[in-house]
Amino acid sequence: MSFGSLKFQTPCKLFDLNGLKIDEISPLKSLDTSLFDSVKILERSHLVSPKIFCQAADDSNPNLLKNYLKLKQNQLFKNKLLVNTLTLEFNPYNISDADEYIESVMALYHGRSDLLLIPNLKIQKYVSPPLQKSYNETITPQEDYLKFVDIAYENLKFRNSKPIFVPIPLRYGTRRFTGILNSYLSEGYRNFWIDFEGGSELSKIQFIRSYHKKVADMKLEEEVVLYGSNIRREQHPRRDEVACLAGDILSAPLGIDIIGVNREPKKWSPNPPPGNISQAEKIEYQGRMLDRESYMYMHHSEHANHDELLGKYHIVPDQIAQAPKFFSSVINTFEMNEEFKFNRETIDEKGSIMSYLEGKKTIDETTLKGFKKIEKKSKSISLDDFF
Secondary structure, eight states, X not given: OEETTEEOOSSEEOEEOTTXXXXXXXXHHTSOGXXXXXXXXXXXXXXXXXXXXXXXXXOSSOOTTTTHXXXXXXXXXXXXXXXXXXXXXXXXXXXXXHHHHHHHHHHHHHTTXXXXXXXXXXXXXXXXXXXXXXXXXXXXXXXXXXXXXXXXXXXXXXXXXXXXXXXXXXXXXXXXXXXXXXXXXXXXXXXXXXXXXXXXXXXXXXXXXXXXXXXXXTTOTTTOEEEEESXXXXXXXXXXXXXXXXXXXXXXXXXXXXXXXXXXXXXXXXXXXXXXXXXXXXXXXXXXXXETTTTEEEOGGGOTTHHHHHHHTXXXXXXXXXXXXXXXXXXXXXXXXXXXXXXXXXXXXXXXXXXXXXXXXXOOHHHHHTOOOOOOOOOOOBOOTTO
């Protein structure tokens, strides 16, 4: 793919800025700048409350995405694309003068992200009334969601030279997902993003299959781009397990072109370790690293190639101890992109990677059934829609 003078191959894993404390960028100073030659795009995701949303529209110096320029000026990220993705945790049409607020926030967002991903809206909230069965309540009806996307798109495309990605919601179910996608394609949209909201892409296979089938039916495979963000790193992460099956690395065989940041699920799995988690346990868990041989994420000190990986990326144990999530993300990003490069070479040679995936002891038959054979195809897409 290309965007201006920037060219990169897909599938690709973006550099995840979520584990970096923006007010303290010192961890970046120790990194080897040559490592970043292979990374073209960086992403940070944001959950936006109604208060922050309204403040961004009404304040002369809003806090929302204010660190964009600070990061862009960092020498390490020179000539990189910095992408901010937003998920609004509410229905904006519950605010008076909603269209005015949307227009103002989109004007702000346009100048603070190098790729423009129309924000995703929270569609449901979990309700747990006392002495009653819990349930999901819809807070954003489909008509409000689509109206928001249309208004946001119209505001972002004004005097614009950046690619715009349109969100496809998962929370309305597969049938309406396909209907919305069909409408988007008919209207001429070609860049799409899916906010997995901390869920595993393997639990959303039906949506991904529907996406590819609809695109194939309309013979648009050579024109569309799919961006997946806020993907759960493991399928079923647990603090007390040394190793968990990787989920995000399997995004590529599912046909996601650009793999964005990871987000931890908001609720932990049952049976966490009793009591408060110690600092050592926190470092082990947040600092877990990808094992390419098994497609597992390992507690960092339990990784078979622990010392080799730290040396490979010029990271010392003290750095992992100080910022485990950030520095493990550095390692995992580069390791995943190396694996994707190997996948591409395997496809070039054999036309498919199914036999390679079958050799992974952690990928069972149920998981394999979710993958459609990937034939050897090559396409070149420019994201310069508006130049």
